[in-house]
Amino acid sequence: MKPSPFLLLLAFFCQTAFAQDSLDVGQRRNTLKLDLTHNLLYRNAYNLSWERITKPNQSMGFTVGYQEFPQVFNLGENIQARRESEAGGYKVGAEYRFYLRKENRHAAPRGVYIGPYFTTLGFNTTRDITYTATTEPQDASYVAKFRLYSLGAQLGYQFVFNDRWSLDLVLVGPSITRYNAGMRLEGDFEFDPDDVQNEILDALIEKFPGLSDLLNDKEFDSSGKVDVLGIGYRYQFLVGYRFGKYKKK
Known part of the structure; x- marks a missing residue:
């Protein structure tokens, strides 16, 4: 069996990292990163993060970006989805990191870290349908x-x-997450909008892992909104470029 490209890449990264254990690493306080995780989850995702060393073995970071809601092809048994006239979204976040001094042989931002984070995601989508x-x-x-x-x-x-x-x-990145969704139907129609809204909701929330279980049996209220608090999680894969004044340790 041939090894997968992912395992080969991971082995290369690990080998390179440990091979540098005996080297002095220059201290650059800033890292600009491209978040590749959301490119796999959402459409047209462009998210950038900036990390800055604040103290020895500590850093703060900020994230901003643009992304669109995942494409949904099936909105329900009796709903035919047509063109999407508008789509957009954003990501904004902040975090603080503590690089574990006892676990790391090098100064931040290299090594194991823990810390709190806050993120907010927003999505807007407008689409034509036929009931x-x-x-x-x-x-x-x-x-x-x-x-x-x-x-x-x-x-x-x-x-x-x-x-x-x-x-x-x-x-690993568990969180307490508030999920807020709102929807309204527009047009000259005679069907009951409540039934259609909830059918569309079921199709859309399936695009968020774990959200369908959290919103099980939840329906829009009379104003077309649903609001629930639950457990979320975070995982990320970012590639960065470090810059700033060079200081040899």
Whole structure:
């Protein structure tokens, strides 16, 4: 059996990291990172993070980005999805890291770290639909908004190569997350909007891992909104470039 490219890549990173244990690493206080995780989860995702060393073995970080809601092809048995007229979204976050002095042989931002984080995600999507459960198919459009607010703690490891490049892996990141969704139907139709809203909601929340279980049996209220508090999680894969004044240790 041939080893997978991912395992070969991981082995290379680990070998390179441990091979540098005996080297002095220059101290650059800033790292600009590209978050590749959301590129796998969402459409047109462009998220950048900035990490800055604040104290020996401590750092703070900020994240901003743009992303779109995942493409949904099946909205329900009686709902035909047509074109998406609008799509957009954002990510904003902040974190503080403590690089474990006893676990790491090098200064931050290299090695094992823990710390709190906060993130908020937002998505907007507008789409045309056709409802077919009536005698005559009826056209409408829905406007949906999703907001997620997460406060949690994370454990991760950051590799540094040649004092310039970094590979940042968030391995564990549980959080308390507030999930807020709102939807309204627009158009000249005669069907009951409550039934259609909840059918569309079931299809959309399946795009968020674990959210379908959290919102089980939840329905929109009379104003077309749902709001629930639950457990979330975070994992990330970021590639970074380090910059700033060089100081040899």
